[in-house]
Amino acid sequence: MNKQELIEVSTQVRRDIVRMVSSVKSGHPGGSLGCADFLTFLYFDCMTHNSKAFDMNAKNEDVFFLSNGHISPVWYSVLARSGYFPISELSTFRKISSRLQGHPSTDKNLPGIRMASGSLGQGLSVALGTAETKKLNNDPSIIYSLHGDGELQEGQIWEAAMYAAAKGIDNIVATIDYNGRQIDGDVDDVLSLGDLRQKWQAFGWEVYEMDGHDFDNIKETFTTVKAELGKGKPILVLMKTEMGQGVDFMMGSHKWHGVAPNEEQLQSALNQLTETLGDY
Secondary structure (H helix, E strand, C coil), X not given: CCHHHHHHHHHHHHHHHHHHHHHHCCCCHHHHXXXXXXXXXXXXXXXXXXXXXXXXXXXXXXXXEECCHHHHXXXXXXXXXXXXXXXXXXXXXXXXCCCCCCCCCCCCCCCCCCCCCCCCCCHHHHHHHHHHHHHHCCCCCCEEEEEECHHHHCHHHHXXXXXXXXXXXXXXXEEEEECCEECCEEHHHHHCCCCXXXXXXXXXXXXXXEECCCHHHHHHHHHHHHHHCCCCCCEEEEEECCCCCCCCCCCCCHHHCCCCCCHHHHHHHHHHCCCCCCCC
16 A cells, blocks of 8 residues: 555544444543554555455464554454454444454454453563464464553563563564553553663564654564564564544543543544545
């Protein structure tokens, strides 16, 4: 996709997010809106994947794991918009018996989902296991994962970070949604992460930084990243984003981490997000 096409998809994804969360008065719009551009790029312009023939093995396909599973609205929208399941199914988000649970789950057999997530800190370990399996099977595909910055306060993340470098797992790209906010406030106020670039480098990872809302920068970064895969080191991308990106009253605060907009707020949000591909 070209830049304009990616912008149109990500804008529609943002409309999906606020409508889904508002409809059931439950969910996590802030981080979902912040990661809309990245996930749009990943599924529409980066990964090798087959939405029409999904299976758990993903032979000769790239695989994505959402570790911060509470931002499921953005992932569900991107999966539907890229053909994994009907777009109309987005209307069932968080409803009883829906396949689109609040946190992604495998028990409903929803295409595109390969691990249950929501218990923070676990996604990198699963991604590394999948990456090792790809290597054992001589499958050249790439493993991608996404994590919240607040999630890095979980110890299992750092165990996985040590393991990846020690074992030379070099077919993985882990991305951190570095928006500086978590459910209880600013990350620096809750538990400062210090210099993340230096920390991950000290753990043996190659580290890149990018603007998660600039498609030119995202493309440039991942072009470089892909060229560095297979050289003995795992790769981490520190992605600077704004929680609530695209909706002015949600930006700049942690308060929209897990709060649904009411009807008036929904209309204000939709007025800021031009319908581009048709609502569900």
